[in-house]
Amino acid sequence: MHSTQWVSFITAVVIASWYGFASVTAFSCSFGREPNPKENGILRWVMPLNHRLRCQCTSIYPGGMNTYTPERGFDPFYTDHPLFTDLKIEIDNYFECENCSLTCAHGGRFIDDPCHCSCAQNWAGKTCTECALTTQDCANDGSLNYATCTCDCPWYWKGNTCTECALQTNDCAHDGSLNDAACTCDCPRNWKGITCTECALTGCENNGTLDAATCTCTCLKQWMGITCTETRHYDCQDYFKANSDSTTGVYTIYTSKYPQGLDVYCDMNWWSGSIVIQRRSSGDLKFTRGWDEYRDGFGDLSSTGGHWLGNEKVRKLTEDQNTKWEIQVKVWDSGTHQWSDIISNFRLSGENYTLHVDGSVDCGNGGVFFSAHGKPFSTHDRDNDGDDRKNCAEESNGGWWFDGCDAGSNGGEINLNAEYISDGISIAPCEPLYYRNTRLKIKRMSGETQTFTP
Known part of the structure; x- marks a missing residue:
């Protein structure tokens, strides 16, 4: 049977007691024996007291033995050479119980049990005067400052060892x-x-000029891009000229008014190189809109649902009279009937987007398109039609250039932005009376070249 012998290690001896008062004049301690768990259970002499209590011993005598190691909240004192004495000076020398008066440097904190300095981060040594960092501790090209025991970091790093982004x-x-x-x-x-x-630029290609302050290249008119290496395409015609196999769709053009680029829908098949400014193929996209929407444009260029490019964009493209434009009107019904015509010298000018064209288009039976030369654009919320009796845009439910509200034989303008009903857009008195699909496209006139001034 396993047996355990327990012997008390501390005995306080009361020397005198009179009239209810007691004074402790001796503090006897003992060395016993027990297995040391840190040395594979080797049996050693042990005093299970912390440093402060050991230094209060006035005598030490042999104690008993434990066959196991009790659980304690501190490490006891193990030795192979115990001391047995009743001389206080020998006890103090044995346990190094000198009168501790340490001065802790660099923010260290003095602790008297046992007598030592608890050092602040980065510092070590008995009085915290030794730098605990090495040069390898300083990350991201930091350098060790031995005097302050800190890492001097590049300005964009911070922290004790330069590991925090500043x-x-x-x-x-x-x-x-x-x-x-x-x-x-x-x-x-x-x-x-x-x-x-x-x-990061060191120069510009194709005779471009570098502005170091803005780090941009100012390119000659036929070039664009960060370093002037990309060919500039001013409009759909330039794209088609560069590649006759170009397909109809959305392209980015670069003109004087849009040096950073403008997305437009290019017709590369039926009127090759033209910019489509109006596209209607169903009633899904409503054209009953106010002034601001007609000014800025609406619809989705990349979808089949239709769009209106925007009066402001068309004005900026066409108002420079050094370049002449023409406009094509194309309409077709739900069957096989198609009709189109082209008017020259088209442009818009001014804040009210006044229409300029050479003549008008006659679709037969008295129906006309673009007869409103010199007339501003009108919407239901900005009536510019000149008719005091009526609001033409409000009556037709769509913005347009009007020369009278009554279409047909009365000389009125046919509105291709009018309300789309079940049969399509009414263009009476043209035959047939309704068209389901309409297109307005503009293109530089034959022989015209686009100019560009950055």
């Missing part, structure tokens, strides 16, 4: 974005540097 999102210039992991800014291709403030 940059914020708004530190990234020129639309750069912060990369927290690398602590740097991801820059647009023409900028570089930690915060995208250094120009």
